[in-house]
Amino acid sequence: MKTSEKSIFALYILSIITFSLYYLHWIFETSGQMEDESRLPVTEVLLGIVTLGIYLIYWHYKTAKKVYHFAQSKGYKGISDQSVICLFLCLIPVVGSFASMCVIQTNINTLHLLETRKKTRQMG
Incomplete structure (x- = not known):
């Protein structure tokens, strides 16, 4: 899994300003980061549409x-399984998917921070 840090505020605002087009772009990018060989990122977006x-x-x-399992496989205990929370958030009309996006991106940002610290320790 390749992680990249993104501003939660920017994700939310851009998704609103672009009428969810940025949200679909985020799904495309995040699907690509998951390195799942079963589906291409464009397939995930098209299935959603x-x-x-x-x-x-x-x-x-x-x-x-997937984010939770990746964190556990790397030995990071600071990330909890929030998949059920994301599922229930998505059931809330209009803002639920955006809130779930923020939860997932927060975990990805945490993973990115932990991976960066790990690489820094290995170098120094």
């Missing part, structure tokens, strides 16, 4: 679970 967002509820759950 074709199913009118129903697939994206599952995608949020699946992605939060």
Whole structure:
């Protein structure tokens, strides 16, 4: 998994300003970071569009679970399994998916910070 840090505030504001187009872009980028060989990132976005967002509820759950499993495999104990929280957030109309996006990105940002610290310690 490749991690990249993003501002939660910027994600939320850009998603609102672009009428969710940035949200779809974020799903594309995040799917690419997961390094899942079973589906291409564009497939994830297209499935979300074709199913009118129903697939994206599952995608949020699946992605939060992947982030948690990656953190556990690396030995990071600071990240909890928030997949069920993301699932329930997505069921809230309009703002739920954005809130779930923020939860997932917060965990990715934490992973990025931990990975950066680990690399710094190995170098120094």
